[in-house]
Amino acid sequence: MRARGGSKRNNGFRALRIVLFSGILLTLALIFLVSTLGTQRFGFVHKLVFEATAPVQSVFAGAAGYVNVAREEYLALFNVREENRRLWKALQESRDAANRNREALATNTRLRKLLEFKESTDLPMLAARIVGKDPSLWFRTVVVDRGSSDGVVKGMPVVDGDGVVGQVFSVSPNYSKVLLAIAPSSAIDVLLQKSRVRGILKGTGSLTYKLDYVLKTVDVQEGDHVVTAGYGGLFPTGMPVGVVSQVVRKRRGMFLDIEVTPTVDFLTLEDLLIIEREMEFTR
Amino acid sequence: MVTVAAYTLLGLFLAVLQTTVLMINPMWIGAPDLYYILVAYLAYRMDILRGLIILFPVSWTMDVLSGVVLGTYPAICFIAFVLLKFTAVKMPVRESLYQVPFIGVSYLVVSKFVYLILSFMEPGVLAPWSWPAVLLRVFLLVVLAFPLFRLFEMVNRRLQGSLIPFKMLRVQGGNRYRQEMEKK
Numbered sequence A: 001m002r003a004r005g006g007s008k009r010n011n012g013f014r015a016l017r018i019v020l021f022s023g024i025l026l027t028l029a030l031i032f033l034v035s036t037l038g039t040q041r042f043g044f045v046h047k048l049v050f051e052a053t054a055p056v057q058s059v060f061a062g063a064a065g066y067v068n069v070a071r072e073e074y075l076a077l078f079n080v081r082e083e084n085r086r087l088w089k090a091l092q093e094s095r096d097a098a099n100r101n102r103e104a105l106a107t108n109t110r111l112r113k114l115l116e117f118k119e120s121t122d123l124p125m126l127a128a129r130i131v132g133k134d135p136s137l138w139f140r141t142v143v144v145d146r147g148s149s150d151g152v153v154k155g156m157p158v159v160d161g162d163g164v165v166g167q168v169f170s171v172s173p174n175y176s177k178v179l180l181a182i183a184p185s186s187a188i189d190v191l192l193q194k195s196r197v198r199g200i201l202k203g204t205g206s207l208t209y210k211l212d213y214v215l216k217t218v219d220v221q222e223g224d225h226v227v228t229a230g231y232g233g234l235f236p237t238g239m240p241v242g243v244v245s246q247v248v249r250k251r252r253g254m255f256l257d258i259e260v261t262p263t264v265d266f267l268t269l270e271d272l273l274i275i276e277r278e279m280e281f282t283r
Numbered sequence B: 001m002v003t004v005a006a007y008t009l010l011g012l013f014l015a016v017l018q019t020t021v022l023m024i025n026p027m028w029i030g031a032p033d034l035y036y037i038l039v040a041y042l043a044y045r046m047d048i049l050r051g052l053i054i055l056f057p058v059s060w061t062m063d064v065l066s067g068v069v070l071g072t073y074p075a076i077c078f079i080a081f082v083l084l085k086f087t088a089v090k091m092p093v094r095e096s097l098y099q100v101p102f103i104g105v106s107y108l109v110v111s112k113f114v115y116l117i118l119s120f121m122e123p124g125v126l127a128p129w130s131w132p133a134v135l136l137r138v139f140l141l142v143v144l145a146f147p148l149f150r151l152f153e154m155v156n157r158r159l160q161g162s163l164i165p166f167k168m169l170r171v172q173g174g175n176r177y178r179q180e181m182e183k184k
Helices: A003-037 A044-119 B002-019 B034-045 B048-065 B073-091 B096-121 B131-160 B176-182
Strands: A125-133 A141-144 A157-160 A161-169 A176-178 A187-190 A198-203 A209-212 A225-228 A240-248 A259-262 A271-275
Touching: A044 A157, A044 A271, A125 B002, A141 A161, A187 A240, A209 A240, B002 B034, B002 B048, B002 B131, B034 B048, B034 B073, B034 B131, B048 B073, B073 B096, B096 B131
Parallel strands: A161 A240
Antiparallel strands: A125 A141, A125 A271, A141 A176, A157 A161, A157 A271, A161 A176, A187 A198, A187 A225, A198 A209, A209 A259, A225 A240, A240 A259
């Protein structure tokens, strides 16, 4: 009985406590509401709540921004990949175009030089392109894409914009083999341009010529220009052949040892001109 | 017949390759003599008749595309063929271990021999002999011999298992039943 009485009392206290607590809370809320709505003043509590919630807001906002940026970057990756592919393709195309332009420029320069050379002389000339090169270590020839059907005959001089290249060695209807002037079996009648002294220019198999039969009494200097003599009617007179690069006076013998550097760059030969001349031995 | 035609075409292709793509400039010494590897292959793997039939147009083509003394390449090819064939039959060079280095040695020997003959017969026509350039060619030859031999072997296998069974097209005379019985 006693215990039941104590329990009832406890329940009554608890209910009273709840009512009191709720009343206080409601009162405070009412006071807060009335004071806020009435005065419209941003009071201490507001500031306290503000200070407490704003950092949390800030953290959430930052996180949300980060997530947003990450999402955008992730989505942008697809576009970037696509753009990257497109730009690489564009770059490749630009490089190809640049290469083509450079090649075209080089070809243009080379052909312009040939054209200038062709226009500087009245001789009929035929443009030819090298299609094959002699792979042997002993001979120096090239194959060009002009033959007897174009009027090419054995012995015709072959030149480029810089000077003498060689002469036609053998001919088929559409192709010819050209013996380069640097071949050991090549011999060209030449003149020293300054002194007008004649000599025979022979190939050595390397990138130099040897000028034979020039007497020791002749004044030959390094840098003197060597041109074709035109004797025998094979090469026209005055075509550039090379420049004297070394003169050796030996104690014995009548002649000078003269080394001549070709005016033609034999390492970059591509387009040539065949001078159409009537060859005596082919008549 | 098909084998001869195939190897002849292959030889012509090698000759063209050597005189165009592999020759960077007219003075270039780094172009390997691919035709010589074919000569060696023919000497080691083919009978004399078929080898010579293939060599004839190939060496002729090289002669046309290169050089000023006609007959230089046929001379090189036939001398090399005979030398390599002889050594393959008579000497332990038959072992494939020695074959590749021997191609280089034979190239050196044959080149020097033909050079001496030419400089005697046509003085003043040849460029001076250059050991560094020749040794470079020998090196390239030895390096490229193995892959090219494999290529030639592959072509040979392809020809053996050809899509067109040429042997079946051949006319066979006599009593085939009896011939087969006799074989058994």
